[in-house]
Amino acid sequence: DAGVIQSPRHEVTEMGQEVTLRCKPISGHNSLFWYRQTMMRGLELLIYFNNNVPIDDSGMPEDRFSAKMPNASFSTLKIQPSEPRDSAVYFCASSLKNSPLHFGNGTRLTVT
Amino acid sequence: DQQVKQNSPSLSVQEGRISILNCDYTNSMFDYFLWYKKYPAEGPTFLISISSIKDKNEDGRFTVFLNKSAKHLSLHIVPSQPGDSAVYFCAASYRNQGGKLIFGQGTELSVKP
Numbered sequence: 680d681a682g683v684i685q686s687p688r689h690e691v692t693e694m695g696q697e698v699t700l701r702c703k704p705i706s707g708h709n710s711l712f713w714y715r716q717t718m719m720r721g722l723e724l725l726i727y728f729n730n731n732v733p734i735d736d737s738g739m740p741e742d743r744f745s746a747k748m749p750n751a752s753f754s755t756l757k758i759q760p761s762e763p764r765d766s767a768v769y770f771c772a773s774s775l776k777n778s779p780l781h782f783g784n785g786t787r788l789t790v791t
Numbered sequence: 792d793q794q795v796k797q798n799s800p801s802l803s804v805q806e807g808r809i810s811i812l813n814c815d816y817t818n819s820m821f822d823y824f825l826w827y828k829k830y831p832a833e834g835p836t837f838l839i840s841i842s843s844i845k846d847k848n849e850d851g852r853f854t855v856f857l858n859k860s861a862k863h864l865s866l867h868i869v870p871s872q873p874g875d876s877a878v879y880f881c882a883a884s885y886r887n888q889g890g891k892l893i894f895g896q897g898t899e900l901s902v903k904p
Contacts, residue, residue: 683834710890722835722880722894735891770834774890779825782834 681705683783685771691789697759700786703752704773712772712780713746713756722770728754761790794818795883797895804902810868812898814881817862821883825892826855826866829878838879839866871902 684703692698704711712727726736731748739746743762748754758765768787772780796815804810812826822843827835841848841855841864848855854867868875881895 712891714894721896724891724893727891772834777823777886777890779837779840780890780892782827782836784832784834 683771683773683781685769685783685786687786688784689787689789691791692761693791694762695760696790697757698761698765698788698790700756700769700771700788702754702756702771702783704754704771705775705781706752708773708775708781709751710774710776711748711754712774713754714770714772714782716768716770716785725756758788761788763790766790792817793896794821795881795893795895797879797881797898799898800896801899801901804871804900806873806902806904807870810866810871810875810900810902812866812868812879812881812900814864814866814895815862816864816883818883819859819862820885821893822886823884824855824857824864825882825884826853827880827882827894829880829897835880868900871900873902873904876900876902 686701713725716722725738726746728748746756766789768785770785772782774780794817825840826838828838829835839850839853839855841857857864878897878899880897882892884892
């Protein structure tokens, strides 16, 4: 079991650029979650999908953020345009039904 | 408005002694609680959980206690080992929310040899 795979591990970009974070959930898991960790707000849920369908995106901070899950094995989180306050570690997690979430190792995003 | 709170940002204990990490929540609708452990540069990993119908769950050196009337849960690690040094997150959810977890801010545990 390869676990949840996120790419890239680190991303440094300039303000105004588009950023795309990628996630491959554990095979067979039917729920996928995007979390963001910052010093100020801790781990906060941005959006989650069940069976590839977005269920709750109330945590998405602004219209600059969007997430897609085109199939059961891939999801993206896009920020366009990026801003310095978007700098954080972004985690993807997956789960099967009501089992505990399995997290990837995160993408550390720095927007200068 | 923080629904899950870990008021101690850090805790230091001696190897072999007991570590007690605390967590408070405000929403009485939560029915499932979890503890996650996080090492630097890694994602959180699941440690132990408890349903609201129980008041204690034990797994080896780790025990979670739930006090619903006080809206409080705690994680006991005994005996503590240096490898337990990590950030511990408390999380809560409603079962019918599809696994959506609300996390506390985390407590950094340091176990000294």
